[in-house]
Amino acid sequence: MKQSPLLSVKNISVDFGSGRKKFRAVSNVSFDVYESETLSLVGESGSGKTTIGRAIMRVHPISEGEIIYRGERISGDLTPKAERLVHQKIQMIFQDPMASLNERAKIDYIVSEGLYSFHLFKDEAERVAKVEQALRDVGLLPEFATRFPHEFSGGQRQRIGIARALVMEPELLVADEPISALDVSIRAQVINLLNKLKRNKSLTYLFIAHDLSVVRFISDRIAVIYRGRLVELAQSEDLFRKPLHPYTRALLTAVPTPDPEIEKKKKIIVYKPAARSPDEPAPSWIEAEPGHFVLGTEKEVNSWLKL
Helix, strand or coil, rough: CCCEEEEEEEEEEEEECCHHEEEEEEEEEEEECCHHHHHHHECCCCHHHHHHHHCCCCCEEEECHHHHHHHCEEECCCCCHHHHHHHHEEECCCCCCCCCCCCCCCHHHHHHHHHHHHHHCCCCCHHHHCCCCHHHHHHCHHHHHHCHHHHHCCHHHHHHHHHHCCCCCCEEEEEECCCCCCCHHHHHHHHHHHHHHHHCCCCCCEEEEEEEEEHCCCCCEEEECCEEEEEEEEEHHHHHHCCCCCCHHHHHHHHCCCCHHHHHHHCCCCCCCCCCCCCCCCCCEEEEECCCEEEHHHHHHHHHHHH
16 A cells, blocks of 8 residues: 655646746646655755745745645645644754854744744743753753854754754654755764654655755655756665666766766766757656656657666
8 A cells, every 4th residue: 555645745836026027936846755754856056946845834835736734735825723733743944054043042042932933832841841852852962052053063053953843843844955054074964863863753854955965865765856847756776876867867977976086087967958849749757667757758768768
């Protein structure tokens, strides 16, 4: 029996502006996120991946389609009860750990914001205990609660952002480039922390990134997005073993290789989508191999499978 998805994004589009200035940032995107998995959304800057994350969080309204969470629609107009459920059970980790924290507030208040908003504690002692536990869960000392964000390093600030999300006891975390603003040496620590939290707390992640080499170590499945459209979706190792779409292959050639000899011989692919004649069929979402989906015509997909 096939597992039902925790989150379903169905044919969503997101527009900015109106009239002649209207710009479609996301076009007809669909995917499912299953419980206790990590689905990574990968693409270059401006591809629309952060917009999708923010649409799920209801920061950006969607123009078309719908978003379903545990069988209930969470896009469009919601009842107060449904909105409360969404904001408690889905949390976001932001890209810039400094910009996402209130510089004038102590860590105790920052981590407690969601608890205050939804009154998720019986008394002050329970609130303090929840904050201290959230800090311990991300590898920080409870006494850090009395300090301000500027007293911490970038990696510690990102841990505080993760603690703020965890204290709400979410089921789904939308992680928007959570390591791109960190030093390389700190990135591995944060990825290991996210993997540990996933195991210990049965969390589900939508992990947004631009670097395929990073997502390989955290993802169960990877979805590749180009100019607002999904072009490929597959199990993590399948995607690295046999990328089908030319854009995915181009992204993979940009991943640095530790061996200098291999790196010297490597040929960088630059993706340039071919112009289509009006009589050509439009590309569609095709399951090229079991669980491996790609955007293209049947003729294109057959040629990519032979490569």
